[in-house]
Amino acid sequence: MGASDFSKLPHxxxxxxRKEDYRFLTGAGQYTDDIVLPNMHHAVFVRSPHAHANIRKxxxxxxxxxxxxxxxxxxxxxxxxxxxGLPCGWLITDTAGQPMKEPPHPILAFGKVRYVGDHVxxxxxxxxxxxxxxxxxxxxxxxxxxxVVDVRxxxxxxxxxxxxxxxxxxxxxxxxxxxxxxxxxxxxAAHVTQIDLVNNRLAPNPMxxxxxxxxxxxxxxxxxxxxANQNPHVERLxxxxxVLGLPEHKVRVIAPDVGGGFGAKIFLYAxxxxxxxxxxxxxxxxxxxxDRSEAFLxxxxxxxxxTHAEMALxxxxxxxxxxxxxxxxxxxxxxxxxxxxxxxLYATLLAGQYKTPQVYVEVDAWFTxxxxxxxxxGAGRPEATYLLERIVSRCAWxxxxxxxxxxxxxxxxxxxxxxxxALQYDTGDFPACMAQANELAEMASFEQRKAASKAKxxxxxxxxxxxxxxxGLAPSNVAGALGARAGLFECGEVRVHPTGSxxxxxxxxxxxxGHETTFAQVVASRLGLDPSQVDIVHGDTxxxxxxxxxxxxxxxxxxxxxxxxxxxxxxxxxxxxAAHLMETGDADVDFANGEFTVKGTDKKVTFGQVAxxxxxxxxxxxxxxxxxxxxxxxxxxxxxTFPAGTHICEVEIDPNTGVVRIDRxxxxxxxxxxxxxxxxEGQVHGGLxxxxxxxxxxxxxxxxxxxxxxxxxxxxxxMPRADDxxxxxxxxVTTPCTTNPLGTKGCGEAGAIGxxxxxxxxxxxxxxxxxxxxxxxxxxxxxxxTAIQSAKA
Ligand code: MCN
Numbered sequence: 001m002g003a004s005d006f007s008k009l010p011h012x013x014x015x016x017x018r019k020e021d022y023r024f025l026t027g028a029g030q031y032t033d034d035i036v037l038p039n040m041h042h043a044v045f046v047r048s049p050h051a052h053a054n055i056r057k058x059x060x061x062x063x064x065x066x067x068x069x070x071x072x073x074x075x076x077x078x079x080x081x082x083x084x085g086l087p088c089g090w091l092i093t094d095t096a097g098q099p100m101k102e103p104p105h106p107i108l109a110f111g112k113v114r115y116v117g118d119h120v121x122x123x124x125x126x127x128x129x130x131x132x133x134x135x136x137x138x139x140x141x142x143x144x145x146x147x148v149v150d151v152r153x154x155x156x157x158x159x160x161x162x163x164x165x166x167x168x169x170x171x172x173x174x175x176x177x178x179x180x181x182x183x184x185x186x187x188x189a190a191h192v193t194q195i196d197l198v199n200n201r202l203a204p205n206p207m208x209x210x211x212x213x214x215x216x217x218x219x220x221x222x223x224x225x226x227x228a229n230q231n232p233h234v235e236r237l238x239x240x241x242x243v244l245g246l247p248e249h250k251v252r253v254i255a256p257d258v259g260g261g262f263g264a265k266i267f268l269y270a271x272x273x274x275x276x277x278x279x280x281x282x283x284x285x286x287x288x289x290x291d292r293s294e295a296f297l298x299x300x301x302x303x304x305x306x307t308h309a310e311m312a313l314x315x316x317x318x319x320x321x322x323x324x325x326x327x328x329x330x331x332x333x334x335x336x337x338x339x340x341x342x343x344x345l346y347a348t349l350l351a352g353q354y355k356t357p358q359v360y361v362e363v364d365a366w367f368t369x370x371x372x373x374x375x376x377x378g379a380g381r382p383e384a385t386y387l388l389e390r391i392v393s394r395c396a397w398x399x400x401x402x403x404x405x406x407x408x409x410x411x412x413x414x415x416x417x418x419x420x421x422a423l424q425y426d427t428g429d430f431p432a433c434m435a436q437a438n439e440l441a442e443m444a445s446f447e448q449r450k451a452a453s454k455a456k457x458x459x460x461x462x463x464x465x466x467x468x469x470x471x472g473l474a475p476s477n478v479a480g481a482l483g484a485r486a487g488l489f490e491c492g493e494v495r496v497h498p499t500g501s502x503x504x505x506x507x508x509x510x511x512x513x514g515h516e517t518t519f520a521q522v523v524a525s526r527l528g529l530d531p532s533q534v535d536i537v538h539g540d541t542x543x544x545x546x547x548x549x550x551x552x553x554x555x556x557x558x559x560x561x562x563x564x565x566x567x568x569x570x571x572x573x574x575x576x577x578a579a580h581l582m583e584t585g586d587a588d589v590d591f592a593n594g595e596f597t598v599k600g601t602d603k604k605v606t607f608g609q610v611a612x613x614x615x616x617x618x619x620x621x622x623x624x625x626x627x628x629x630x631x632x633x634x635x636x637x638x639x640x641t642f643p644a645g646t647h648i649c650e651v652e653i654d655p656n657t658g659v660v661r662i663d664r665x666x667x668x669x670x671x672x673x674x675x676x677x678x679x680x681e682g683q684v685h686g687g688l689x690x691x692x693x694x695x696x697x698x699x700x701x702x703x704x705x706x707x708x709x710x711x712x713x714x715x716x717x718x719m720p721r722a723d724d725x726x727x728x729x730x731x732x733v734t735t736p737c738t739t740n741p742l743g744t745k746g747c748g749e750a751g752a753i754g755x756x757x758x759x760x761x762x763x764x765x766x767x768x769x770x771x772x773x774x775x776x777x778x779x780x781x782x783x784x785x786t787a788i789q790s791a792k793a
Contacts, residue, residue: 001526001568003736003743007673009525010593015678016531020516029257032211032226037285040213041070043275044131045288046121046138047297048113051147051369051707052160055111055140058121063137068130071282072138073274074121075110083107083277086268087242088334091483092172092343092365100172100365103163105333107243107270107277113142114162114332115369116709117297122274124286147369147707151306151327154366162332162367169367171330171339176347176421177360185321185358189312193395199383200777201304201329201700203717204376206511208259209295214275215285222250225276229255230265230509231549234486236541238268238336244277251276255539258511262690263375264299265511266551267336271298296712301700302376304329305342305383311356311391317399319410321358324350324387328365328373335372337379337551339365344482345380345470345552351419352388353430353466353644354410359420369707375551377690377752381469386777389465389757397768403464403761404434404443407646411466423470425642427735430466433668437646440729441666446650449663459653460663461766465758468644471553471746474637489636490554491546492562494523494570496629498615500608501533507547508559509539512686513748514679515555521675522560522742526567527607528594545632553746556675557641561740565633573629574610580621581605581613641737641745645669647688649758653766658785660696660763662724668731669750673743680747681730687751688728693720694752695759699778718778767791 006012023029060072086105093099104110109120121138125131146160153159154169161167186192212227223246229235232253239253240246258265275286290298306327312320328342347361378385396406411430418424438444446462453460473479476487493505504523508515520534527534537543550559571591578596579586582603590597594607613620614629648666653659667684674680697718701710711717736743756777763779764772771791775783 001564001741003673003741006742007736011521011525011531012673012675013677014521015676016517016521018514018517018679019520020514031208031257031259032213032228033289035213035226035256037213037215040285040287041124041126042128042131043286043288044123044135045119045271046123046135046140048109048116048118048120050113050142050144051116051149052145052162053113053142054145055109055113055120056143057141059139062139063123063134066130066134066137068126069123069134070126070284071124071278072121073108073278075106075108078106078108079110081277084243086270087238088339089336089485090340091485092174092339093483094172095175100339101166102334103165107273115371116707117371118332119270122278124278124282149368149370149702149707150704151329151366151368153704154368155327155364162369166367171365171367173362173364174343175360175362178358179360182321182323182358182360186310186312186323189320190315191313191399193311193313193391193398195391195394196308197387197390198776199303199305199386200694202302202376202694202698203296203700204262204264204299204302205295205719206260206262206264209290209292210265210269210299211289212272212275213285213287214279216279216283222252223276223279224252224254225272226254226256227272228258228265230258230261230511230551231547232509232539232541233507233547234549235268235272239273239276243273252542254542255509261511262377263302263379263551266549267300267374293713296717297371297709300335300372300374301331302373303383304373307387309387309391311395313395313399317395317401317406317409319354319356322350322356324361326361326363328363329368329370330365331368331370331372333372335374338372338374341375341380346384348421348423349381349384349469350388351421353412353468355412356410357420361421370702377687378749379552381749382691382753382756385465385467385469385753386757389467390760393464393761404438407464407466408434424639425468426639426738428468428642428644428670429733429735430644432733433644433646433670434466436731436733437648437666437668440668440731441648441650441664443648453652459655459766459769461651461762461764463649463758463761463763463765464646465754465761466646467754468642469750469753470640470642472557472637472641473552473554474640476636486548488548489634490548490558490562491632491634492559492566493545493632494563494566496570496611496614498612500611502527502529503535503537504563505537505544506559506563507544507549508555509550511550513550513555513683514676518556518675518679519560519563522563523567529607553748556742556744557737557740557746558635558637560742560744561637562633562635564741565635566631569631569633570629573625573631574607576625577610577613577620578605581609581619637740639739641672641740643669643671643745643747643750645750645754647754647758649755649762651759651762651766653763653784655770655788658781658788660779660784662692662726662759664726664729666729667751667754668733669747670733670735670745671747672734672737672745674732675744683747684730684751685728687749688755689720689725690752691755692725692759695756695777695779696724697778697780
């Protein structure tokens with residue numbers, strides 16, 4: 001079935017209420033920490049209080065005697081059992097053709113700790129309280145070393161070195177684009193705009209912290225790991241094949257209800273491996289639930305880029321070339337997909353929505369004594385969008401064009417469009433998004449609102465951001481050539497039951513995105529069923545054939561496409577059964593609205609009749625067709641999907657306090673065909689709030705001298721709350737994706753990608769009359785106030 005026929009099916013575009021909410025709202029969800037297994041013990045991790053230190057000795061004797069303790073494992077035990085370090089899932093080859101440096105990433109520190117929170121030992125006891133008390137008694141003799149937390153310090157010669165394998169803290173230098181052509185274009189430019197900016201480090205903070213329970217079953221010599229994770233098959237593959245050396249089929253990974261992830265639960269973490277390993281060693285089930293302070297230290301963080309960029313323009317404001325240098329902070333170790341974030345997922349987006357003929361991006365990636373940095377909602381695309389959209393607005397201000405005019409002048413308008421940084425956009429309508437956003441934001445009356453603010457002694461500004469991003473990373477062979485060490489397909493199994501209801505097993509994982517509803521809509525629409533007749537199963541390697549999980553807003557466009565493929569097979573087989581029942585040829589059978597009909601006649605059988613016949617094959621072509629109606633498909637996308645849109649933010653600032661209030665925020669997005677508008681709006685709301693959080697409030701700060709995490713709790717890390725954001729004005733433009741059978745483009749990250757530059761551009765627009773030209777995120781009251789005072793001075 002083609003994307004245009006699909007979009008006309010009955011439940012497509014319907015705002016069905018979420019099926020899963022009954023369970024969540026009535027407290028019937030089951031999260032990892034809710035699960036209690038027989039003979040279950042509790043683990044607590046002893047973590048490094050130092051950013052960088054040698055471990056001289058670990059004395060476990062007192063702790064081992066503490067009540068309830070059944071074992072304490074440390075780096076020596078890991079080495080003794082020959083357990084490998086955590087793998088990095090993406091190999092970057094540097095500009096000299098050499099592989100990136102991959103220092104060991106031990107599951108428990110061996111000889112050295114490299115960030116505050118680094119895991120040193122795991123204490124297992126009968127109760128959580130006993131485990132916590134015993135952990136206090138583990139004596140670690142540290143020799144503190146000088147630490148480095150900022151990339152600008154890490155690159156200095158003589159900086160403290162974290163790893164023997166990277167004495168200069170440098171992981172790789174990577175580049176994309178034609179430097180010669182870019183430099184030549186700069187030589188002929190009428191105007192060059194420059195920018196220096198920092199993309200602030202963020203802590204993901206899903207509502208449910210990470211948690212895991214591992215158990216070992218001696219009878220079958222197999223393991224079960226319950227874990228709050230976004231991709232259980234990938235977790236299992238990495239853990240068994242790369243770290244523990246176990247047969248994959250001997251480990252079942254179950255990610256039950258998961259309360260948000262935002263990327264932080266994609267990765268294989270040391271804690272999950274330690275629990276699985278120890279469950280056999282100590283012969284019991286072991287639970288660990290991260291507490292919030294521990295999460296600040298030990299969850300992979302996001303962003304943390306320092307960038308210098310230059311845009312060359314001709315005399316009419318057309319972009320000629322874009323030149324970028326970024327230093328990316330990878331933290332102390334390479335987390336699972338960390339290396340792809342500042343390269344493949346970032347630099348390839350730097351053409352944005354514009355016809356810029358030449359783009360050259362160079363990235364240096366550095367180790368520092370901080371928590372590992374990896375994918376966080378948007379992963380590379382927010383960093384790209386923030387940079388590009390900040391410099392585009394600055395180009396407008398420097399050339400005297402309006403923020404929307406300079407964008408319109410440079411918009412790509414013909415598709416497919418090959419960018420100079422590898423991606424080929426299939427569809428889009430950027431001017432339409434801009435036009436609708438201007439209308440919804442009531443830009444025609446902006447000057448009146450600005451004057452009204454001025455009359456109250458307040459400053460008003462508007463900021464634009466026209467983003468494009470790439471979702472559903474693809475195809476596997478291209479990603480493999482670029483360094484991916486995993487496939488990027490998805491798997492779906494459709495099991496039609498004899499009574500005509502359906503269970504779908506998907507390799508995608510829902511942890512807030514509403515898949516149980518939207519995937520059911522897709523299947524019900526195709527088969528002519530009510531969505532209540534379709535159940536979605538996900539998050540269990542024991543039930544789902546295979547899967548790559550949920551990240552990169554891939555689930556509907558890749559996971560949904562795999563289900564569509566399985567449905568094609570179901571439909572093809574069901575047609576054969578129907579043809580037999582109606583005594584006609586397969587080619588004469590049509591299927592629509594749950595009914596099989598014979599062309600040109602009034603003969604028909606229902607989907608339910610066919611399902612029953614498949615399992616009660618009395619009148620059935622058993623010589624030609626197997627009984628049953630159960631199909632599996634794997635789908636490997638041929639291209640990314642490219643959601644895009646324009647966001648407009650309007651702020652009012654009190655110059656006496658520096659407080660920024662978002663007065664209105666408009667987002668017009670193109671997500672291709674929309675399955676469930678309500679769920680999509682919810683995704684956009686969540687993304688916008690996260691983006692606004694980054695722009696105005698959130699910032700993970702390490703002390704530059706000691707390497708201590710200064711913002712290690714909600715007391716000092718400001719999360720956005722309801723009164724920090726206005727009612728959003730949302731609009732849609734629809735240009736269906738041409739490379740998947742649903743026509744969908746991902747929506748899960750767009751809000752977090754498009755919004756930060758819109759906010760900061762608005763703040764800078766408001767502050768322009770005072771002479772403020774630059775400001776880094778988060779635009780907190782103190783930063784804004786200080787910028788105003790500095791401009792005055
Ligand atoms: N959808 C739709 N029509 C479209 C596109 C999507 O109806 N054209 C629906 C989908 O069917 C799905 C939802 O919108 O129910 C999101 O789909 P998609 O854009 O495919 O994104 P994923 O399901 O793959 O979710 C991943 C994405 C990412 S990468 C992050 S990070 C993120 C996000 O989703 N983390 C979240 N949204 C989150 N929402 C919650 N509540 N919690 C998180 O951790």
